[in-house]
Amino acid sequence: MSGAESEATTACVVGGGPAGAMVALLLARAGVDVTLLERHGDFLRDFRGDTVHPATLDVLDQLELAERLHARPHQKIGSMSMIRAGRRRELADFRRLKVKFPYITMIGQWDFLDFITGEAARYPNFRLLMNSSLHDVLRVDGRVRGIRYRHGDEHHELRAELVIAADGRRSATRAAVGLHPRAKGVSIDVVLFRLSRRDDDPTEGITLRLDGGDVLGLIDRGSYWQSFVEIPKGDGIRALRAAGIEAFRDTVVRLAPFLADRVGEIESIDALNFLDVRVDRLRRWHVPGLLVIGDAAHCMSPVGGVGVNLAVQDAVATANTLVEPLLRCQDEGLPVPRSALAAVQRRRRLPTTTIQLLQRAALRVDLNGATAGPGPDTDDGAGAGTGLVAGLMGRVIAYGIRPERVRSRRILTPGRPPM
Ligand SMILES: Cc1cc2nc3c(=O)[nH]c(=O)nc-3n(C[C@H](O)[C@H](O)[C@H](O)COP(=O)(O)OP(=O)(O)OC[C@H]3O[C@@H](n4cnc5c(N)ncnc54)[C@H](O)[C@@H]3O)c2cc1C
Incomplete structure (x- = not known):
């Protein structure tokens, strides 16, 4: 240790991806002191999930942010299809959904993260530490009580009542507490x-x-x-x-x-x-003082492009469940009970497991179904008319299972929107 100041926060979120950024925003607006740690100096990484699904757009709408997100450069995608032997077949149709946002919005993930963290920064109780990488957790009496992180050459300690590990598929946080995901086979x-x-x-x-x-x-x-x-x-x-x-x-x-x-x-x-396509999942998403969410808890395959949406849904469920215990902890010093962490996992386990099962099934169907022979470029031929199935798939991809609604209340008034 460089003897750096030991800092303190109520909730420390490790990882500024979709899960971490969203949960930090939700906690901040509900009045929880939150510090978000991101190891990179910016969000600019190419080839990441750029899809914002209808369920995530609904969440943004509940936060009164959907309109502002739409003001950023984006494309709207109404369907997913497949072309085989020159014939196009619709796999998923979002346009049939009777919802406010019947499309997937394509927006650079860096832009999305910049937007969400910019919104979080309007709250005085939110702190973003860029270029800051967790390298261990702090433990007191068998309970996680914060983290150790590096910022450049400096070592710091950050004490926290709760650590939320949202540091992605190779999570160092989950490894630091001995949680290891079980891999599911993909081809x-x-x-x-x-x-x-x-x-x-x-x-x-x-x-x-x-x-x-x-x-x-x-x-x-x-x-x-x-x-x-x-x-x-x-x-x-x-x-x-x-x-x-x-x-x-x-x-x-x-x-x-x-x-x-x-x-x-x-x-x-x-x-x-x-x-490296992975599908894996933790058996247990928590230890005392620490909760794992997003890809760190369940890595998704690229099928359906649902990883970002699931990460956001985890974030919403986390805030819905933990805002009250975190505020009690902040105001009265009561520790966040482990049962509350277990409740988040219980809430999110079925949606995650089901989508992973569907993804693995889809991977098998796609490859086995590919026929030999040249595919002429007559791709705008009539579809095979599987409208009902495409509509159903559209709903599953757009909303997953058990979509979350923001229930945590905003108790702080945000500062002016970022320019
Ligand atoms: C190539 C590629 C393409 C994809 N395409 C899609 C797609 O089209 N649609 C879709 O929905 N999903 C897609 N995904 C998956 C999607 O990106 C993830 O499911 C989603 O980003 C998970 O969000 P997360 O917040 O859980 O984790 P991540 O997005 O992985 O975020 C984790 C964050 O933690 C930070 N971090 C890691 N370690 C540390 C540390 N020690 N200290 C501090 N910070 C740390 C990372 O820098 C990162 O910013 C794709 C993934 C990849 C790799």
């Missing part, structure tokens, strides 16, 4: 890349293109295609390297012929972003 990894989009390109929304066992995902981001290709788990990336960049570009063009004129933008196999 794929994913490589991600961008290709520029032209005005006369097809309108795709979010589309999976399948052919000969290969899967290309395209997400229309206005000026570019956010793209991914599924590869077999394990040695898939090695096989890509062995085959070389030309073979990879050929695969992309076979799946989406309209990209032939710009596939050269993928410079090399090394320029692809590799995503």
